[in-house]
Amino acid sequence: MIRIIRLLILIQLVFGFFACHPDPPDCINPPCNPNPVDTSKKGDTNIVWQYNADTLRNSCISMTPILYKNTVLFSRRGTDIADVFLMFDKKNGALLNTYFDPTSQNWKSGARYQYNNVCAITDWYEIYFLDLSTNQFLHKINLRNLGYEGLPRIGGNEEWLYVPVQQNSNPRKDYANTWIRINMINYKIEEILTIEDKGSFEAGFESLAFWKNTKGEQIMFFQNRQYDFKNRERRIDLYAYNMALGKMEWRVDSFTITGNTSVFPIIVNEDRLYFQGSNEAFCFSCHDGSLIWNRYFPGEGFFRANAILAEGKYILKSESDQMFAMDEYTGKEVWVNENAGSSQSNMVYHKGYVYYETDQDGLGVIRRIRVSSGQYDWTYFPSNYPRYSNASFGLSGIAIDPETDYLYSNDRIFHMCIKLPK
Numbered sequence: 001m002i003r004i005i006r007l008l009i010l011i012q013l014v015f016g017f018f019a020c021h022p023d024p025p026d027c028i029n030p031p032c033n034p035n036p037v038d039t040s041k042k043g044d045t046n047i048v049w050q051y052n053a054d055t056l057r058n059s060c061i062s063m064t065p066i067l068y069k070n071t072v073l074f075s076r077r078g079t080d081i082a083d084v085f086l087m088f089d090k091k092n093g094a095l096l097n098t099y100f101d102p103t104s105q106n107w108k109s110g111a112r113y114q115y116n117n118v119c120a121i122t123d124w125y126e127i128y129f130l131d132l133s134t135n136q137f138l139h140k141i142n143l144r145n146l147g148y149e150g151l152p153r154i155g156g157n158e159e160w161l162y163v164p165v166q167q168n169s170n171p172r173k174d175y176a177n178t179w180i181r182i183n184m185i186n187y188k189i190e191e192i193l194t195i196e197d198k199g200s201f202e203a204g205f206e207s208l209a210f211w212k213n214t215k216g217e218q219i220m221f222f223q224n225r226q227y228d229f230k231n232r233e234r235r236i237d238l239y240a241y242n243m244a245l246g247k248m249e250w251r252v253d254s255f256t257i258t259g260n261t262s263v264f265p266i267i268v269n270e271d272r273l274y275f276q277g278s279n280e281a282f283c284f285s286c287h288d289g290s291l292i293w294n295r296y297f298p299g300e301g302f303f304r305a306n307a308i309l310a311e312g313k314y315i316l317k318s319e320s321d322q323m324f325a326m327d328e329y330t331g332k333e334v335w336v337n338e339n340a341g342s343s344q345s346n347m348v349y350h351k352g353y354v355y356y357e358t359d360q361d362g363l364g365v366i367r368r369i370r371v372s373s374g375q376y377d378w379t380y381f382p383s384n385y386p387r388y389s390n391a392s393f394g395l396s397g398i399a400i401d402p403e404t405d406y407l408y409s410n411d412r413i414f415h416m417c418i419k420l421p422k
Contacts, residue, residue: 044383045419046380046383046418046419046421047383047416047417047418047419048091048093048406048417048418048419049092049093049416049417050093050384050414050415050416050417051086051088051093051095051414051415051416052413052414053074053076053084053086053414053415054076054078054081057078057081058388058390058413059078059390059412059413060076060077060078060410060412060413060415061077061078061395061396061410061412062074062075062076062077062396062397062410062415063075063077063108063109063110063112063121063396063397064110064112064345064346064396064397064398064399065396065397065398065399065408065409065410065415066112066114066119066132066399067090067399067401067408068114068116068117068119068132068133069117069132069133070089070090070091071087071088071089071090071096071132071133071135072087072088072089072090072399072401072408072417073085073086073087073088073119073130073132074086074088074408074410074415075108075110075121077107082100082101082102082104082105083100083105083106083107083108083123084098084099084100085098085099085100085121085128085130085137086098086415087130087132087135088415090401090404090406090408090417091404091406091417093417096135097135097136099128099130099136099137101126101128101140104123104126106123106126107123108121108122108123108126108128109122109123109124109152109153110397111152111153111154112154113154113155113156113161113162114156115156115158115159115161115184117131117132117133118130118131118132118138118184118185119132120154120156120161120182120184122150122152122154122163123152124149124150124151124152125142125143125144125148125149125150126140126141126142126143127140127141127142127143127150127154127161127163127182128140129141129184129187139187141182141187141189143163143165144168146189147167147168148165148166148167148168148178148180149165149166149168149176150163150164150165150176151163151164151165151176151204151205151206153206153263154208155208155209155265156184156208157210157218157220159183159184159185160181160182160183160184161181161182161183161184162179162180162181162192162208163179163180163181163182164176164178164179164204164205164206165178165179165180166178167194176203176204176205177194177195177196177202177203177204177205177224178191178192178193178194178205179191179192179193179194179205179220179222180192192220192241192243193241193246195224195239199228200228200229200230200231201226201227201228201233201235202226202227202228202229203224203225203226204224204225204226204227205222205223205224205225206222206223206225206261206263207221207222207223207261207262207263207264207265207266207275208220208221208222208265208266209221209222209265209266209267209268209273210268211268211271211273211286213286213287215244217242217243217244217245218242218243218244219240219241219242219243219249219286220239220240220241220242220243221238221239221240221241221266221268221273221286222238222239222241222266223236223237223238223239223261223266223275224236224237224238224239225260225261225263233259234259234260235253235254235259236254236255236256236259236260236261236277237251237252237253237254237255238251238252238255238275238284238289239251240286240289249288249289250288250289251289252284252289252291255282255291256277256278256280257277257280257296258277258278258279258280260277260278261275261276261277261278262276262277262278262302262303263303264276264305264306264307265306267307267309267314268286269309269328271285271286271287272284272285272286272292272328273285273286274307274309274314274328276302276306276307276316277302278301278302278303279296279297279298279299279300279301279302279318280294280295280296280297280302281294281295281297281302281307281314281316281324281326281331282294283314283328283331292329292331293330293331294331295326295331295333297316297318297324299320300318300319300320300322301318301319301320302316302317302318302319303319304317304319304343304344304345305317305319305343305344305345305346305347305356306346306347307347308347308348308349308354309328310349310354310371311352311371311372312327312328312329313325313326313327313328313334313371314326314327314328314331315347315354315371317340317343317347317356318342319342319343320342321338321339321340321341321342322336322337322338322340323336323337323340323354323369323374324336325371325374334374335373335374336374337369337374337375337376340358340367340369340376341358341359341360341365341367342358342359343356343357343358343394344357344394344395345357345394345395345396345397345398346397346398348398348399348400349371350400350402350405350420351402351405352370352371352372353368353369353370353371354368354369354371355367355368355398355400355407356368356369356398357393357394357395357397357398357409358394359394360379360381363381363382363385363392363393364382364392364393364394364395364411364412365379365380365381365382365393366379366380366393366398366407366409366418367379367380378421380393380418382411384411384413384414388413390412390413391411391412391413391414392411392412393409393410393411393412394412395410395412396409396410396412397409400420405419405420406418406419406420407419407420
């Protein structure tokens with residue numbers, strides 16, 4: 001009998017050691033037991049800290065990181081797992097809190113708007129509000145409960161979050177032709193304007209920006225990407241809407257060569273606005289919409305990376321290997337880097353350089369280009385690649401903290417804090 005009992009105990013121990021363990025629960029309300037920060041830098045002194053958000057699969061990407069004071073916010077994205085928001089101490093990588101929505105297992109698009117300590121993150125029709133001063137979840141709005149369908153891109157001005165939506169009462173729900181805004185303090189919702197579809201064209205609002213005219217009135221700029229699916233036609237109109245008067249100040253109709261554009265936000269500087277088309281660059285007067293200059297780049301595409309306005313230059317990253325810099329006043333070419341590399345994510349300006357993710361030698365890398373000359377002097381390879389064959393930058397985007405000169409990104413294994421070179 002004693003031998004049988006010992007045998008049963010041994011069998012239980014063996015099964016205990018080799019059993020498959022389920023995913024650990026997400027930390028919703030600390031204290032919890034998060035995965036520890038990976039401090040094995042393997043000789044890479046550029047890494048300040050890194051965190052593996054999915055140790056079971058060793059495969060995880062993120063939305064573009066968000067910074068506020070001592071907090072950096074990442075998300076956890078991966079196959080067959082729910083999207084999770086993770087808030088870290090930006091300097092040492094300590095996990096401060098996490099949040100996920102158990103009622104929604106969808107990936108969050110990562111479109112966001114930040115007003116001081118409050119950030120809004122959306123996934124088409126679901127909008128999440130997080131407080132980065134306390135690292136807590138604040139509120140959720142489901143646009144479908146209010147009769148809307150949203151788009152995966154949002155914008156904002158001061159404490160108001162702007163969302164392009166389609167009213168569910170409209171039989172055509174493919175595109176958005178109404179702007180609503182949501183107050184990020186009290187969550188009050190207002191409809192701002194609606195533009196009715198004309199004929200077989202369906203409206204699609206994108207690329208939001210704001211400007212104050214000489215009277216102090218708030219002007220709202222955006223593009224209307226209109227598609228005619230039946231006839232396979234498209235047109236792009238540019239609008240300037242006076243928020244104080246509740247009327248259009250001006251509009252520019254069908255101004256692109258290709259009838260297509262990028263969806264990235266319009267850039268406003270002084271009394272000029274800068275707009276990136278699918279393979280064009282435009283500069284308009286904010287006062288009356290008159291064209292100041294434009295450039296056409298045959299064979300290029302500006303769909304995947306945002307434009308940068310810095311040091312008197314309007315900088316565009318093509319889907320080819322080229323990066324272009326134009327004089328912001330005249331549109332004249334300042335420099336072209338023909339070997340900048342393709343990019344799938346955002347560009348960031350920081351202290352004389354444009355930083356972005358690109359590819360080199362079969363791996364995703366982080367690179368910087370000097371704005372004054374267009375030459376690059378630093379390329380950072382994923383040092384985790386020898387340990388993890390899928391380690392590669394790209395897809396997640398980057399953020400840079402001006403206080404510490406730390407860059408935050410994801411190499412598809414780790415959420416990372418990287419020290420920039422001098």
